[in-house]
Amino acid sequence: MIALLVRDLRLALRAGGGFGLGLAFFLILTVLVPFSVGPQSTLLSTIAPGVLWLGALLACLLSLDRLLALDYEDGTLDVLATAPLPLEAALAVKGVAHWITTGLPLVVAAPALGVLLNLPAQGYGWLVVSLALGTPALSMIGTFGAALTVGIKRGGLLLSLLVLPLYVPTLIFGAEAARRGAVGMSVETPLILLAGISLGCVALLPFAAAAALRMTIR
Amino acid sequence: MIALLVRDLRLALRAGGGFGLGLAFFLILTVLVPFSVGPQSTLLSTIAPGVLWLGALLACLLSLDRLLALDYEDGTLDVLATAPLPLEAALAVKGVAHWITTGLPLVVAAPALGVLLNLPAQGYGWLVVSLALGTPALSMIGTFGAALTVGIKRGGLLLSLLVLPLYVPTLIFGAEAARRGAVGMSVETPLILLAGISLGCVALLPFAAAAALRMTIR
Amino acid sequence: MPDLGKYAGEVLSAYGISLALIAVLLIVTLRAGRRARAALKHIEREGSPDA
Amino acid sequence: MSLRLRDVAVARGGVPVLSGVNLRVEPGNTLILRGPNGAGKTTLLRTIAGLQPPLTGRIAGAEDTVAYAGHADGLKAMLSVAENLSFWARIYGQHDIGAALDAYHLTQLQDRLAGSLSAGQKRRAGLARLLVTGRPLWVMDEPTVSLDREAVGWFADCLRAHLAGGGMAVIATHIDLGLEATVFDITDLRAAPTELLGASDEAFL
């Protein structure tokens, strides 16, 4: 399992920096928002927590596409499915690797981008906390979606279509927590619910993903 | 050339409906915005034109990924590069096919999504006009980006990263036109500039894209 | 025809759109169904998908 | 432990392809599958490897002993040859990749990225993967594609060593490998279209 994790991380680092790219997308998106909605700073600071959460979500989403597709194409998945490692564990590890290469950098970078959007000072802490609690769910849901669509040519957009509605609860609670944090309201309830979703996803979705994957490579 | 166009359209229709999917992504994105910034309708209607433009841009972007990648992997590009059809023409056709399958549906669907974001009534016309003028540029710039990144494994994110800055001028003028239209201001200048960008892109970028592609498949 | 008052447009368009959508659904369903059944019958008789 | 297939039928895309496959491979032996294109060799091999369930019949002795090498090599273009092999070694709980590198004369190439190898070099690295699995049953789909003659010889040497150590192999190929092996021709096992084997489309016949 550690071998798989190490390999995935190494690949992410090497293949044109999977690390940096999710981040870069996040950055560019945040930069594009003022271009598209206009430069008024009050407006920007109102929508800042939401935009940052949406950006994080999209950065995750974009990188899902090839989470399993490359392994499928070069035959790695066939071999993994016959290897001693249970497929559930393999997929959980892949989810974790995805989180480390995409979710974690986003969590770390979000405050810097908050500055660009005039996020109120009190909002930074809760933004980071909510992203840290929510992004693992995004990665695991994404792994499930990738397992569903892996054999499909041009699966990228289909994957987005399937995964985005599944992201809704996470996004609602996460963005709500960040928003409440930014205006100084209590954030407990959404944070607890967010943590619950993340836990549930990490605990259960690898099984669903492995079941789906066994069906696709059959 | 028509053969290539027909084939691309047919593939888009067949491979799980490339037609519908860009659209579906656009829809989902528009739906997610209120979840992230909150449900207040005045806020939403202020940011509506910008969000719709950004959504159209991202829907284009997501579908670029496989514009050339699939053809590269199965060897089609190698054969196309040695075929009697000039590569410039082939890429222009691919750009057109991308626009028909992605840009055009977005233009048509944008008003319906405007409703979800409470776009002011006077904004619909200009939104559609600006998208119709701007999306061809998005498709052609995307083709160029795809040609640059084609041989690269996990090129999806890199492609976004390269293309997004190129999208900035189109986005600025397009969103500006839509925003001014929504509040009843004059939209002439941004629309003219937008049309200029589109024309320039369609006329010149196929050459740049073909040059880039010749280098990548070398 | 009942008097629909100032909301005539709304009510009628709601009925129009809904009934039209249902009609489209019915037509598409029946058309696809006929075609599939005819094709099947043809295959069962001729033993070949085309011609 | 030997590999036994008893009355196995396999399907591809919901349609039965082969039926009534009975075969047995004892330790130390190789079985070569033959049959024209589209006969169902790949399908049978995937079934033996456990990647798809058989329609009917039983397969004994494959689970947890099989190492599968299909048309694709399972190499990552952005990892070096040595990294690729050590990854697979660790997945199978092994450590040493030196022997595998030597067997296919890959020591020179071990630090090259797998993506920059020629077709035959890639295939050699893919075959070397079997050596690091430590598994007794090798299931291989056209293993010598794009290998030059010398490399085919290395492959034969490896295989002989594996068999001498009590291993087994099932190989689908169109080429004469110059090995001493039982040949199993599947041409006549083509499933009759009317046979009822529980394929997924049968309820509709």
Added chain:
Amino acid sequence: MSLRLRDVAVARGGVPVLSGVNLRVEPGNTLILRGPNGAGKTTLLRTIAGLQPPLTGRIAGAEDTVAYAGHADGLKAMLSVAENLSFWARIYGQHDIGAALDAYHLTQLQDRLAGSLSAGQKRRAGLARLLVTGRPLWVMDEPTVSLDREAVGWFADCLRAHLAGGGMAVIATHIDLGLEATVFDITDLRAAPTELLGASDEAFL
């Protein structure tokens, strides 16, 4: 028009692979490239096809006459065999795909999606593509991979017909195709690492 390479050197990944390649193929002739794995056959073929420029030397008679068939088949999984072939036919300004389908006995399979073919069937469809290009010079990289014996025979027939019509072919292969052809062994043309040929890394040597 014949194909001529004069003193050609080719590089792969910035490193010179072959140098001093001189060869000539006349209409009606086949040239078979031989050489161990990694010798540079694929690189040379891609250069002839115009997919990459030679480092030095000149290639005459290939442009606009070449049809290239590499390791990948250029088939779309989601299009049927007939659709794939007619697409390529139209790209090359041809119309009739019937002859190509017949030559590789694909008529039965013409309405199947290319993605659902077996390895050998796919390859047959890929080779049939050469017939619809109408081009005189076929450049093929290991064309008979995964073909069964019968299909190799069909390939040989096609090739003979093509040559009889004044066509030419350059084929890289490790297998004996049973064709009457000039064999060109590139083993000894390996570029010496010290040779200065204008490769991209030379400025740094």
Added chain:
Amino acid sequence: MSIWEYANPVRFLALSAKVQPYAWGLAAVGIVVGLVWGFFGTPDDFRQGSTVKIIYLHVPSAWIAINAWIMMLVASLIWLVRRHHVSALAAKAAAPVGLVMTVIGLLTGAIWGQPMWGTWWAWDPRLTSFLILFLFYLGYIALWAAIDDPDTAADLTSVLCLVGSVFALMSRYAVLFWSQGLHQGASLSLDKEENISDVFWLPLVICIAGFTLLFLALVLYRTGTEIALRRARALTARQERVA
């Protein structure tokens, strides 16, 4: 005789052939009577004016939209557990019907919202959950369309339906938490206090029954179509193998 007997396509088709005429007939009667009665025979509401008449389309379609998904969930479970093909095909057949009903619910609601709330659309929890349901339908149908092996498609869409249902429920709670509503609560409940008045009630119930029967008839017919397609596919594939 167990109910699973009808999992056999032939038996299913036989039963469906018997049931269908009644289903189509009663559906037509129910919808026509309900809508005509509702449109011509009921008074205007004192607050909403004639717009109440939209209820005869809005509520039945919303009802079908939700229950079609539940039916698909059950059918998916049956497929996953017992692998009855008819069940998987019924789920496939129901999805587009559910989608159209969702669209009708959304559109009639939007048209109704303009006079009542002064806006086509508001991010009210019920409306929002309905929109999410729409997205689930889209994804489900797209997944069916994207996979060419029918059994794999059935497997994967079933898994999606299961997981999706869980997430749809979570979304419902999330949405309730996130926004306060404009939309009326359940007024067809058994407890009489909040019920809409009896004049509207009876035609509405007839409409709901009519729509339900229409759904039944459509699903039966469409399942028959799917079975025909599968059978044609099976026969062609076998014939190809003979040749």
